[in-house]
Amino acid sequence: xxxxxxxxxxxxxxxxxxxxxxxxxxxxxxxxxxxxxxxxxxxxxxxxxxxxxxxxxxxxxxxxxxxxxxxxxxxxxxxxxxxxxxxxxxxxxxxxxxxxxxxxxxxxxxxxxxxxxxxxxxxxxxxxxxxxxxxxxxxxxxxxxxxxxxxxxxxxxxxxxxxxxxxxxxxxxxxxxxxxxxxxxxxxxxxxxxxxxxxxxxxxxxxxxxxxxxxxxxxxxxxxxxxxxxxxxxxxxxxxxxxxxxxxxxxxxxxxxxxxxxxxxxxxxxxxxxxxxxxxxxxxxxxxxxxxxxxxxxxxxxxxxxxxxxxxxxxxxxxxxxxxxxxxxxxxxxxxxxxxxxxxxxxxxxxxxxxxxxxxxxxxxxxxxxxxxxxxxxxxxxxxxxxxxxxx
Numbered sequence: 001x002x003x004x005x006x007x008x009x010x011x012x013x014x015x016x017x018x019x020x021x022x023x024x025x026x027x028x029x030x031x032x033x034x035x036x037x038x039x040x041x042x043x044x045x046x047x048x049x050x051x052x053x054x055x056x057x058x059x060x061x062x063x064x065x066x067x068x069x070x071x072x073x074x075x076x077x078x079x080x081x082x083x084x085x086x087x088x089x090x091x092x093x094x095x096x097x098x099x100x101x102x103x104x105x106x107x108x109x110x111x112x113x114x115x116x117x118x119x120x121x122x123x124x125x126x127x128x129x130x131x132x133x134x135x136x137x138x139x140x141x142x143x144x145x146x147x148x149x150x151x152x153x154x155x156x157x158x159x160x161x162x163x164x165x166x167x168x169x170x171x172x173x174x175x176x177x178x179x180x181x182x183x184x185x186x187x188x189x190x191x192x193x194x195x196x197x198x199x200x201x202x203x204x205x206x207x208x209x210x211x212x213x214x215x216x217x218x219x220x221x222x223x224x225x226x227x228x229x230x231x232x233x234x235x236x237x238x239x240x241x242x243x244x245x246x247x248x249x250x251x252x253x254x255x256x257x258x259x260x261x262x263x264x265x266x267x268x269x270x271x272x273x274x275x276x277x278x279x280x281x282x283x284x285x286x287x288x289x290x291x292x293x294x295x296x297x298x299x300x301x302x303x304x305x306x307x308x309x310x311x312x313x314x315x316x317x318x319x320x321x322x323x324x325x326x327x328x329x330x331x332x333x334x335x336x337x338x339x340x341x342x343x344x345x346x347x348x349x350x351x352x353x354x355x356x357x358x359x360x361x362x363x364x365x366x367x368x369x370x371x372x373x374x375x376x377x378x379x380x381x382x383x384x385x386x387x388x389x390x391x392x
Contacts, residue, residue: 001048008088010049014041018078028362033076038110039067042100046086046116050096054118059140061158063117065095070112080104086114094118121158130162139176154187157206170218171199175206175231184210190217190243192261198225205231205249216241223262230267254291266301268323284370286323288316298378301367302333311383312341332360336367340380347371347380 003011016033023031047062054060076082082102089097096116102109121140126132130144135152141159144150148162151169156162157176165182168174172187180186187202189195202218203226210216214235219226223244230249235241239253242260248267256274259265263277266285275293277283284301294308302320304313315337320330336359340350351368359365371378 001045002083004049004052006053008049010045010086012045012048012084014082014084016076016078016080016082020078023078025362031078033080035070035072035110038072038076038102039064039070039112039114041082041084042086042102042110042112043114043116045084046096046098046100046114049086049088049098050116050118059121059123061119061121061140063119064114065117066115068113068115070110072110073108074104076102076104076109080109082109089113124156127164151187170202172202172204172218174204175208177207178204178210179208180210181212181214183212184214184216186210186214186216187218188215190220190261192220192243194222195220195243200225200227200243202227202229204229205233207231208233208235210235211237211239213237214239217243219244220261236273248285268319269299270319272306278376281376282370282374285366286316286320288319295379297376298370298374300378300380301370302363303337303379305379307383309381310379311381312379313383314341329361329363333363333367335360336364341382347378 001012018031022034022037026032026034043064050062051057051060082104084102086098086100089099094117098114098116100114101111124138124142126144127146129146130148132144132150133152136150137155139156139158142156143161145162146164148166153171154168155173157174159176160174160178162180163182166180166184168186170187198221200219202216208229208231217227220243227243227245229247232249233247233251235253236255238256240258241247244261245259245263247265250268251265252270254271254273257271258276260277260279262280264282266283268286269283271283271289272291272293274291275289277295281295282298283289284299286302287299288304289295289299290306292308293306293310295310299305302316304316306313315334317330336354339354343350345353351371354368359368
């Protein structure tokens with residue numbers, strides 16, 4: 001924030017860096033900041049002005065009700081320094097209409113009229129039988145049910161629900177809209193004999209569902225001191241996430257699925273019931289690990305992997321189709337897997353062949369990058385009685 005005028009004007013600065021995640025798919029080879037995020041940046045600047053003098057801004061939330069007369073003059077690119085200016089046009093009660101403009105140097109990037117509403121968020125609810133320590137922070141609308149225990153360094157986001165008998169402790173942050181069911185244990189000491197009570201953390205994103213008897217541990221000093229869980233994940237009954245794991249977004253852990261320490265799980269991965277993933281292994285994006293599988297190497301992105309020990313059964317075509325992959329994208333992944341699984345080349349030779357003419361798609365490039373960066377090796381073994389026969 002560069003300038004703040006209580007009479008109705010605010011100027012802020014946004015540095016656009018090439019490392020921001022939205023550039024990964026918008027657009028490959030020609031990164032452009034999406035227009036919707038330009039509007040979001042104006043809305044956030046306007047929200048700063050609206051909440052700046054509020055007596056209790058933590059109880060308030062700014063909603064974008066409408067955007068009018070939006071114009072995009074030139075793209076915002078990595079390296080740009082955006083100057084955001086908003087000014088009040090009209091305010092009545094909880095509604096406020098503001099004019100926003102974005103410039104990069106002398107050039108106008110975008111402009112719009114924003115209609116914003118300031119909403120009062122509900123206070124958190126704590127059952128009389130629950131024990132919430134004094135230093136804990138509960139977000140607006142959070143609910144702590146009967147006989148729950150919440151430690152002094154816990155931060156719980158807006159609208160998150162703890163059903164009865166939930167225990168959350170340690171330096172733990174849980175995002176908004178999560179739902180924790182009875183008898184789950186989140187943030188307690190890791191099951192690592194080397195742990196000596198050092199300062200470690202657990203960070204969980206938004207809208208996660210943690211079912212009964214699930215255990216999620218914080219990190220250890222030897223593993224980076226952090227366990228990180230993304231958003232929109234489902235952890236079914238008795239699932240376990242050990243210390244120093246990194247779990248992405250939109251994953252599913254079926255009943256009893258278990259991660260040892262230092263495991264990474266990519267977005268949209270599914271780990272089947274009673275499957276175990278060995279320490280330091282990775283589970284790639286959009287992969288499917290079948291029930292009762294023992295994973296001791298990295299699970300390839302987009303794959304179906306099943307068994308004790310795990311074997312690969314080709315491409316997770318059904319999962320990719322359900323997640324909106326086009327026929328062409330799936331076909332390119334299939335062709336890459338045929339080279340990896342059926343060419344009689346070793347892994348290095350197969351990767352070199354796929355790279356020789358340049359990877360067909362971003363999906364294939366991500367697959368090759370995953371293989372090259374593997375430390376434990378990747379699962380390419382096929383079941384002896386079930387050879388993979390991918391269609392053209």
